Amino acid sequence: MIEGTLLQAGDTVLLPERIGDLTGLDQFGLAGELLAAFIAAFIIGNLMLAMTGVAGPWAKRKITAAFTDRIAVNRLGPAGLLIIVADSVRLLSKENIIPENADRPAYDLAPIVVASSALLGFAVIPMGSGIHLADPEVGLVFVFAVAGIASLGLVMAGYSSANKYSMLGGLRAVAQNVAYEIPLVVTGMSVVIFTGSLQMSEIVAVQNQPLVDFGLFAIPAWFAIVNPFAFVLFLLANFAEVGRNPFDTPEAPTEIVAGYQTEYSSVYFVLIYLGEFLHIFLGGAIIATIFLGGPAGPGPESIGIVWFIIKIWGVFLLTQWMRSAVPRVRVDQLIEIGWKGLLVLSFANLILTAIIVGIIQ
Amino acid sequence: MNDWIAIGALALVGLLIPFGMMAVSYLLRPSVPETSKRATYESGEVPTGGTRIRFNIQYYMVALLFLVFDIETVLLFPWAVVYQDALAAEEYGLVHALGPMLAFVFILLIGFAWAWRTGAVQWARTPEQVEAGADRS
Numbered sequence: 001m002i003e004g005t006l007l008q009a010g011d012t013v014l015l016p017e018r019i020g021d022l023t024g025l026d027q028f029g030l031a032g033e034l035l036a037a038f039i040a041a042f043i044i045g046n047l048m049l050a051m052t053g054v055a056g057p058w059a060k061r062k063i064t065a066a067f068t069d070r071i072a073v074n075r076l077g078p079a080g081l082l083i084i085v086a087d088s089v090r091l092l093s094k095e096n097i098i099p100e101n102a103d104r105p106a107y108d109l110a111p112i113v114v115a116s117s118a119l120l121g122f123a124v125i126p127m128g129s130g131i132h133l134a135d136p137e138v139g140l141v142f143v144f145a146v147a148g149i150a151s152l153g154l155v156m157a158g159y160s161s162a163n164k165y166s167m168l169g170g171l172r173a174v175a176q177n178v179a180y181e182i183p184l185v186v187t188g189m190s191v192v193i194f195t196g197s198l199q200m201s202e203i204v205a206v207q208n209q210p211l212v213d214f215g216l217f218a219i220p221a222w223f224a225i226v227n228p229f230a231f232v233l234f235l236l237a238n239f240a241e242v243g244r245n246p247f248d249t250p251e252a253p254t255e256i257v258a259g260y261q262t263e264y265s266s267v268y269f270v271l272i273y274l275g276e277f278l279h280i281f282l283g284g285a286i287i288a289t290i291f292l293g294g295p296a297g298p299g300p301e302s303i304g305i306v307w308f309i310i311k312i313w314g315v316f317l318l319t320q321w322m323r324s325a326v327p328r329v330r331v332d333q334l335i336e337i338g339w340k341g342l343l344v345l346s347f348a349n350l351i352l353t354a355i356i357v358g359i360i361q
Numbered sequence: 362m363n364d365w366i367a368i369g370a371l372a373l374v375g376l377l378i379p380f381g382m383m384a385v386s387y388l389l390r391p392s393v394p395e396t397s398k399r400a401t402y403e404s405g406e407v408p409t410g411g412t413r414i415r416f417n418i419q420y421y422m423v424a425l426l427f428l429v430f431d432i433e434t435v436l437l438f439p440w441a442v443v444y445q446d447a448l449a450a451e452e453y454g455l456v457h458a459l460g461p462m463l464a465f466v467f468i469l470l471i472g473f474a475w476a477w478r479t480g481a482v483q484w485a486r487t488p489e490q491v492e493a494g495a496d497r498s
Contacts, residue, residue, distance in 0.1 A: 016367045033366060041370035045378055092382065093389035100399040101412065116375035123371040133371055134364035141438060142368075162412045163401050175420050178427035185434045192441040262402055267386035271379050332484030335423060339482035343430075343473075347466060350437075354444065354462065358455040361448045 014132050015040040041123075044133050048122055051309070052277040055316060057087040063317065067324035088270075096266035101162035110160060111268045113153030114275030121146045121282040126200050128295020128304020139200035140192065140290065144185055147241070147282055150275065151177040154250070157272065158260035169259025172331055173243065173250035179338030180240035180247070183346035187234045190346075190353040191223050191290045204294035224291040230349050231291045235318070237342055238283040240334070243276070244319040246326040249334050284315030422481040426473075433469055437462070 020026035020036035028035075058073060058081060065072030073080030098107065123146075124139040126132040136142060151174055158170015192198060195206045210218035211225060224231040240247035251259040261272045288294060288311035295304030329337065401408040440462050447458035476482060 014364075014367065016370075033363075034370070037367040037370040038373065040367060041374040045371060045374040049378065089389075092386040093391075094386075095391050095393060096386065097398055099401050101401060112376070112379045115379050116372070119375035119378070120368070120372050123368045134367040136364040136368070164403070164412055164414060167412055167414065168416070171416055171420050175423055178424060178431075182427065182430045182434060186437070189434070189437060189441045192438070193444050196442060196445040198438070198442060257402070257404070266390055267383050270382065270386075330485075335419070335482060335484050339423070339426070340477065347470070351463065351466065354459055357445070358448055358459050361445070 013130060014135055015043070015130060016133065018130055040133055044122055044127075044131065045119055047131075048119060048278060048281060049274075051281060051312075052274055053084050053088070055281070056273060056277050057084050059316075060320060063320040064324055067321070091270045092267055094266040094269075096268065099162055099263045102263070103160035103162070106156045106160035108268075110153045110157035111264065111271035111275070113156060114150050115271045115278065117146055117149035117153065118275050118278030118282050120149075122285065124200050125282075125285045125289055126204055126294050127285075127308045128306075129302055131305055132201070135199060135201050137197075137199050140188060140198040140203065143200075143282075143286055144181075144188065147279065147286075148177070148181060150279060153275070154260050157264070161260070161263035163263045165256040165258070165262045166260050168256050169250050169252075169262070172252075172256075173260055175331075176240055176243065176247060176250055176334060176338070179335055180237045180342065183233060183338070183342040184237040184241055186343075186346040186350050187230050187237065188286075188290060190227065190230050190350045193350075193353050193357055194223065194226065200289055200294075203290055204296070207293040208296050220293055220296060222291060222293040222296075227349075227353060230353070231287075233342060233346055233349060234287060234291065235315075237346070238287060238315075239319065239322060240338065242279045242283050242319065244280065245322045246329050247334060248323075248328055249331050252328060280316055280319055281312055284312035287315050288312055417484070419481070419484050422476075426476055426481060429469070429472070433465075436465070 016033070016037040016039075017026070019040050020032060023036070023039075025032035025036045061072040061083075062080075073083040076082035076086055098104075121143045123133045124136060124142050126135070154173040154177075155170050158166045158168075158173065161167075191203065195203045197203065197206075207220060207222050209221050211221040212219045219225060239245070243250050251261070256262075261269060264272055285308075288308060292311050295308040297304070297307030297310075299307075401412070403409070444458055447453045448455060480486070
């Protein structure tokens with residue numbers, strides 16, 4: 001299945017170096033290095049922004065419409081795709097109304113924190129085709145740490161809006177994020193037991209070795225196949241981390257208006273909305289990297305980015321499917337599922353994985 | 362090339378994009394101040410009372426629990442990284458590689474079981490549970 005696409009950790013050329021080579025910037029010492037890194041970061045940032053742009057105003061509506069037997073946006077451009085442009089102009093040119101009792105610095109900072117923390121996580125994700133910004137040895141911990149900053153932004157948004165719905169939404173968001181962060185990280189840790197490394201390129205390389213070889217095709221050792229239990233746990237915890245059904249309690253449109261984003265309008269709303277979609281994609285990117293073999297897939301190695309984007313969108317489609325198909329859990333159920341269910345299961349998974357790996361070896 | 366330069370560059374881009382959008386919006390958007398426009402949203406009613414309301418103590422309880430477990434995950438990550446090497450090394454083997462971690466998690470699980478029993482992770486109680494739990498501290 002993935003014959004001839006064995007990636008080797010260590011010999012991967014990262015995007016900044018590649019750009020330095022291509023443009024000749026690597027001859028200019030530190031300044032050239034900084035500029036090449038900036039260009040690479042700009043490319044990745046805009047790639048993710050473009051994906052979010054397609055997902056937020058267009059794909060989400062189309063998918064929900066398909067589930068509820070409607071047509072949704074179809075007037076502007078082919079299949080309504082130009083709604084992306086129309087919507088961005090519309091939202092950016094809205095008046096920015098700031099509630100009278102808002103705590104100003106925190107109220108203004110919250111959307112920036114939410115949006116930029118999600119974007120920063122993509123720095124260590126290997127997206128294939130050489131699009132990999134940085135590969136530090138602590139990659140996996142880094143991405144969990146950065147994704148966790150978003151809850152700070154949500155609390156800031158909830159508290160500083162001086163609105164009761166926002167307050168409740170912010171509190172729910174933090175209770176939910178702390179309840180599901182532990183299962184998420186502990187399940188991720190069960191993958192680290194197999195790889196013995198936190199480096200993202202190493203994690204991907206380990207998964208690309210064949211698990212069972214049938215001669216004509218081989219089943220790769222993707223951790224979703226090696227340890228499907230961990231994969232399901234991680235998917236579930238990830239739904240809660242990004243606040244999507246059945247765990248969209250912090251926003252809960254039928255209970256607390258829109259949760260922490262109730263008082264946000266204009267560009268601030270865009271930033272929070274953008275941050276949420278970036279988080280869904282970041283969650284998808286983490287799942288793709290540590291469970292689905294990263295950019296691996298049939299065909300030459302150079303189309304790795306296509307496979308990677310397909311995998312991310314697969315996870316995105318799953319969240320949208322859940323949104324249309326699964327009802328929301330109550331906030332008390334949410335906490336009990338997190339602490340009494342997923343937490344216990346994730347520790348059971350970690351210990352069982354450790355024992356099985358120990359006995360096999 | 363240093364990885365952290367590239368990560369820093371993305372952090373910079375991650376700040377520039379929101380600020381760029383805010384600048385564009387600043388140029389595009391109108392400003393029509395009006396007295397009641399900025400009132401706190403409360404489903405269209407006149408807002409009553411402040412926002413700094415009392416909320417459920419349970420939010421505090423789970424935050425405390427999280428603190429303990431979060432530190433635990435930080436301590437477990439190094440173990441997960443060296444686990445295979447420790448298994449392979451002659452002087453350690455399965456018992457020495459796995460045993461201490463099991464003991465560590467077991468101690469934590471005792472604490473968690475206690476928190477579970479005292480209802481730290483249970484938000485809603487049936488009337489019977491409230492009655493039965495009246496003498497619990």
